[in-house]
Amino acid sequence: MTTSSISERKKFFSQNNVYLPHVCVIEKVIDETPTVRTFHFKFKDERLQKEFTFESGQFGEYTVFGVGEATFCISSSPTRPDHLEVALQRVGKVTNAFHRLGVGAEIGFRGPYGNSFPIDSLKGKNLVFVGGGIGLAPLRSLIWNVIDNRDKYGKIDIVYGARSPADLCFKYDLEAWSKDNTVNMVTTIDRPAEGWNGRVGLVPAVLEQVAPSPDNAVAIVCGPPIMIRFTFPALAKLGFTPEQMITTLEKRMKCGIGKCGRCNIGPLFVCKDGPVFRYDQIKNFMPQEY
Amino acid sequence: MVKKIKQADIGKLLERWAKDYRIFVPSRDGEITRFDRWDGKDTGFLSIYRNTVVPAKSVFFPVKEEMFSYKKDSTGYQLKVPGPSMSKKLLFGIRPCDASALAMLDVAFKEGYEDPYYLEKRRDTVLVGMTCLRPYDSCFCTSLGGGPGESKNVDIMMTQVGDEYILEGITQKGEELLAGVEYFTDASEADISRLRSVKEGALKQITRKVNVKDITQRIYDVIENKEFWETSAIKCVSCGVCTFFCPTCYCFDISDEKEKGTGIRKRAWDSCQFPVYTKMPAENPREEKWRRVRQKVAHKYAYFPTLYGGTISCTGCGRCIRLCPVSWDITAVINSVPEKVTTESK
Numbered sequence: 001m002t003t004s005s006i007s008e009r010k011k012f013f014s015q016n017n018v019y020l021p022h023v024c025v026i027e028k029v030i031d032e033t034p035t036v037r038t039f040h041f042k043f044k045d046e047r048l049q050k051e052f053t054f055e056s057g058q059f060g061e062y063t064v065f066g067v068g069e070a071t072f073c074i075s076s077s078p079t080r081p082d083h084l085e086v087a088l089q090r091v092g093k094v095t096n097a098f099h100r101l102g103v104g105a106e107i108g109f110r111g112p113y114g115n116s117f118p119i120d121s122l123k124g125k126n127l128v129f130v131g132g133g134i135g136l137a138p139l140r141s142l143i144w145n146v147i148d149n150r151d152k153y154g155k156i157d158i159v160y161g162a163r164s165p166a167d168l169c170f171k172y173d174l175e176a177w178s179k180d181n182t183v184n185m186v187t188t189i190d191r192p193a194e195g196w197n198g199r200v201g202l203v204p205a206v207l208e209q210v211a212p213s214p215d216n217a218v219a220i221v222c223g224p225p226i227m228i229r230f231t232f233p234a235l236a237k238l239g240f241t242p243e244q245m246i247t248t249l250e251k252r253m254k255c256g257i258g259k260c261g262r263c264n265i266g267p268l269f270v271c272k273d274g275p276v277f278r279y280d281q282i283k284n285f286m287p288q289e290y
Numbered sequence: 291m292v293k294k295i296k297q298a299d300i301g302k303l304l305e306r307w308a309k310d311y312r313i314f315v316p317s318r319d320g321e322i323t324r325f326d327r328w329d330g331k332d333t334g335f336l337s338i339y340r341n342t343v344v345p346a347k348s349v350f351f352p353v354k355e356e357m358f359s360y361k362k363d364s365t366g367y368q369l370k371v372p373g374p375s376m377s378k379k380l381l382f383g384i385r386p387c388d389a390s391a392l393a394m395l396d397v398a399f400k401e402g403y404e405d406p407y408y409l410e411k412r413r414d415t416v417l418v419g420m421t422c423l424r425p426y427d428s429c430f431c432t433s434l435g436g437g438p439g440e441s442k443n444v445d446i447m448m449t450q451v452g453d454e455y456i457l458e459g460i461t462q463k464g465e466e467l468l469a470g471v472e473y474f475t476d477a478s479e480a481d482i483s484r485l486r487s488v489k490e491g492a493l494k495q496i497t498r499k500v501n502v503k504d505i506t507q508r509i510y511d512v513i514e515n516k517e518f519w520e521t522s523a524i525k526c527v528s529c530g531v532c533t534f535f536c537p538t539c540y541c542f543d544i545s546d547e548k549e550k551g552t553g554i555r556k557r558a559w560d561s562c563q564f565p566v567y568t569k570m571p572a573e574n575p576r577e578e579k580w581r582r583v584r585q586k587v588a589h590k591y592a593y594f595p596t597l598y599g600g601t602i603s604c605t606g607c608g609r610c611i612r613l614c615p616v617s618w619d620i621t622a623v624i625n626s627v628p629e630k631v632t633t634e635s636k
Contacts, residue, residue: 018403019357023367044366065360065367066553068546091571106367225573252570254544257403261541262568267593272402
């Protein structure tokens with residue numbers, strides 16, 4: 001997995017103190033679902049906005065001033081550097097406070113941290129994206145990244161599901177990808193719902209029905225842990241090897257840089273050795289702790 | 291360079307060193323002992339003849355510290371980092387186990403992204419070690435490459451011999467500090483032989499042993515063995531005392547405190563023994579107690595060695611044994627990890 005050079009980044013972006021967030025301004029707020037919102041934001045310092053770079057799969061630490069800091073992936077694509085996007089579900093103290101912020105409000109951001117999707121090794125491959133719920137956020141960064149360089153990649157299948165039609169995130173993206181004839185977009189919901197004419201079924205089962213070929217393919221999976229756990233066997237049934245399965249893990253984090261101690265799976269720190277892992281890197285070690 | 295000084299002259303010596311250094315000495319606060327600023331007069335701390343309850347790491351990695359504060363003005367949020375502390379410090383009387391722990395924290399806080407708070411406090415620090423003449427029966431430093439008179443992580447090693455203290459210069463910085471202070475006299479050969487026998491006597495008092503042979507591999511061999519860890523964790527009440535007072539534990543929580551018109555981001559010691567430590571909205575990877583106990587033991591004896599060149603991040607200081615309310619004993623756990631399974635038949 002590619003890791004951005006720490007030494008290169010730490011001087012400029014961390015102001016010599018990696019824990020200090022940069023002040024950013026919210027430019028746009030999008031209601032994704034009743035509990036998920038996407039925030040578009042920019043660095044207040046124009047020079048930072050211009051020079052900031054990241055890779056799909058990396059995450060940041062976000063501050064709601066007066067409340068605290070929390071960890072979220074960057075959900076926008078580095079190929080669209082005008083602003084950054086973060087999608088978050090209202091679940092705790094910081095996310096609830098975040099949801100109360102509107103256009104023009106200031107937040108803090110530090111990052112980017114962690115490794116990223118191995119974009120170079122995906123070139124020339126057929127890509128199978130498997131997402132559930134808000135787990136589409138990190139995949140979405142990579143999907144747009146790939147679509148913006150469409151000729152470098154093979155077939156694209158996207159299997160995405162949520163509990164109900166109202167819980168589908170990034171509906172505008174789902175629509176754009178459905179209309180894109182170079183993408184096979186499959187959307188599903190867990191249970192039948194009124195007014196829903198699309199597929200019904202859990203993501204791993206629908207994935208088996210869609211049955212993408214494992215030939216020259218890589219599957220990139222993100223969703224709730226339970227979905228991830230059932231998706232790997234489904235992929236295996238289709239003939240994907242563990243080396244052809246990639247996921248990005250979520251853990252409680254505080255520092256984001258491998259110091260504070262809580263996001264490890266054995267000697268692997270999700271914040272710096274991950275969050276992106278190939279299934280073969282994690283499948284044999286403490287499978288119950290991710 | 292080996293020097294000696296009368297106990298009565300220690301105060302004058304510290305006064306001299308205090309001209310260039312901020313001096314930290316063991317001090318007592320009720321039942322708790324910890325390193326604190328020397329008051330500039332009293333040498334009563336010399337009667338604290340056993341290791342402090344709070345490990346010496348607290349000087350560089352305080353229980354709680356401000357990371358920065360922020361305030362909103364007409365142009366938006368402004369951040370302010372607290373000014374640097376006076377950087378030159380001298381710790382007088384640090385025990386070998388705690389000095390060895392600092393060497394491990396130095397690596398962990400420096401690796402990858404540097405931790406500016408710890409490293410700034412730690413910079414230009416002189417460590418004057420103190421031989422443990424009366425170790426606790428919970429101490430097991432000798433199993434982990436240490437010893438009550440071990441000098442490898444300090445600048446000066448100091449040992450009480452009768453009513454005098456013998457100081458050995460270990461590093462160049464230590465030698466420089468010993469030179470040119472009139473309260474010292476050169477130690478004679480008789481002094482040095484007395485020093486040797488005092489240190490040998492101290493060494494003999496460490497009787498608790500832990501079997502660290504192939505321990506990292508042995509831990510990995512039982513890492514998925516739920517029954518082993520459940521047995522090891524059976525008594526534990528998850529109070530976190532073992533980790534809180536551990537000289538090599540360095541995990542922390544980050545939180546914001548709001549005060550009128552301003553917010554302060556602070557960090558504070560945390561513990562992997564608390565379920566909330568890893569709790570996420572939907573799940574908790576270490577909800578079960580045995581997973582948390584496994585994390586504590588395996589971090590010190592397997593993960594840290596994997597990450598940092600084989601170094602076991604336990605110094606055998608014994609605090610987790612003597613401070614535990616239910617007599618949980620890490621040496622019993624380590625010693626119960628099965629011997630390495632040899633696949634070779636020869």
